Amino acid sequence: MNFEEERRRLVYLLKREGVIRSKDVEEAFLAIPREYFVPEHLRSYAYVDSPLPIGFGQTISAPHMVAIMTEELDVQPGDTILEVGTGSGYQAAILAYITSKGGGHVYTIEKIGALTKRAIQNIANALPNLLDFITFATGDGSKGLDIFAPFDKIIVTAAAPQIPEPLLKQLKPGGKLVIPVGSKWEQILQIVEKNAAGRIRIRNSVPCVFVPLIGEHGWRDEDLYIA
Ligand code: SAM
Numbered sequence: 001m002n003f004e005e006e007r008r009r010l011v012y013l014l015k016r017e018g019v020i021r022s023k024d025v026e027e028a029f030l031a032i033p034r035e036y037f038v039p040e041h042l043r044s045y046a047y048v049d050s051p052l053p054i055g056f057g058q059t060i061s062a063p064h065m066v067a068i069m070t071e072e073l074d075v076q077p078g079d080t081i082l083e084v085g086t087g088s089g090y091q092a093a094i095l096a097y098i099t100s101k102g103g104g105h106v107y108t109i110e111k112i113g114a115l116t117k118r119a120i121q122n123i124a125n126a127l128p129n130l131l132d133f134i135t136f137a138t139g140d141g142s143k144g145l146d147i148f149a150p151f152d153k154i155i156v157t158a159a160a161p162q163i164p165e166p167l168l169k170q171l172k173p174g175g176k177l178v179i180p181v182g183s184k185w186e187q188i189l190q191i192v193e194k195n196a197a198g199r200i201r202i203r204n205s206v207p208c209v210f211v212p213l214i215g216e217h218g219w220r221d222e223d224l225y226i227a
Contacts, residue, residue: 003035006047010063013049019067024075028097029067034060036126037088056112058211060088061157065208070094072191072205073153073178077102082148082170084141084213085157086110089119092134093127095155100133107148108134109141111214142215144170151175159187159210163202164217173198180210184219 011029014020020029035046037060042052051059061069069091075081079099083092083106092108099106110116116138123130137145141156142164149170156167156179163179171177173196180187189205212219 001044003033003046007033010047010049014064014067017064019064019071021071024077024098024101025067025070025094028070028094029063031097031127032090032093033126034063034090037090037093037122054088054115054118056115058087058112058115060090061210066091066094068206069155069157069178069189070098072189073155073176075099075153076104078104079152080104080148080150081106081153081155082141082145082151082167083108083155083157084144084167086116086119086136087157088115089122091155091157092119093123093130096130096133097127100130104133104152106134107137107145107151109137109139109145111138111140113138140215142166142213142217146170153177154179156180156213157210158213158218159184160213160218162217163190163192164213166217168192168194168200178205180208184212185209 020026035043038046038052049063051062054060075098081095086108096106116136144166150172152175154177159180171194175194177192181190187208189208191203193201
């Protein structure tokens with residue numbers, strides 16, 4: 001299986017669909033090998049444009065959704081970014097690839113400790129130099145990551161019932177937050193901008209389906225197991 005050729009083909013398709021629009025996002029997609037972020041037995045599906053299971057009932061998002069969110073976030077080299085929902089570490093690697101060009105940094109928080117460990121290992125295997133530009137945390141990211149705030153950009157890769165208040169607080173004036181908001185089954189990707197005066201403006205982007213954000217400012221655990 002020629003992963004590099006498949007990666008180039010996927011990037012070509014995502015560009016043709018207008019999903020990848022910027023040079024920075026294109027370069028990041030070409031540089032980060034998605035096959036390192038999916039379980040061994042699913043590697044042959046790494047360049048199918050679909051989410052894949054990564055264990056613990058969680059998923060690595062579909063490449064088009066990673067591209068849409070990264071473009072909407074308008075990541076610039078040098079940005080300080082918070083990601084909520086590390087999962088496989090793939091989105092964190094994409095973000096770090098772009099922001100590290102300007103000496104920026106990615107803080108990423110995951111609720112499931114075993115996934116944090118695996119994400120670190122995935123990045124160590126794929127592009128170890130990126131580890132200098134990523135700080136990993138395990139905990140409830142619906143509360144943000146106060147000790148490293150404020151952030152230029154915040155990306156939430158799990159579905160929230162509403163925009164968590166702490167994330168709005170931890171966003172810099174002039175900053176941007178991208179988050180799926182809705183029910184546990186379907187959401188709308190919301191783009192939140194905080195202007196220099198601290199005023200918030202929200203725009204709806206595309207419909208999407210994410211696993212739930214579970215935590216104090218997300219869904220509560222007990223909401224999940226009612227079937
Ligand atoms: N960004 C990931 C990637 O590139 O593979 C995909 C994220 S996956 C769709 C959503 C992740 O959010 C899961 O790993 C889940 O455990 C995590 N999660 C859910 N609630 C969370 C919370 N309150 N804080 C941090 N992570 C959370």
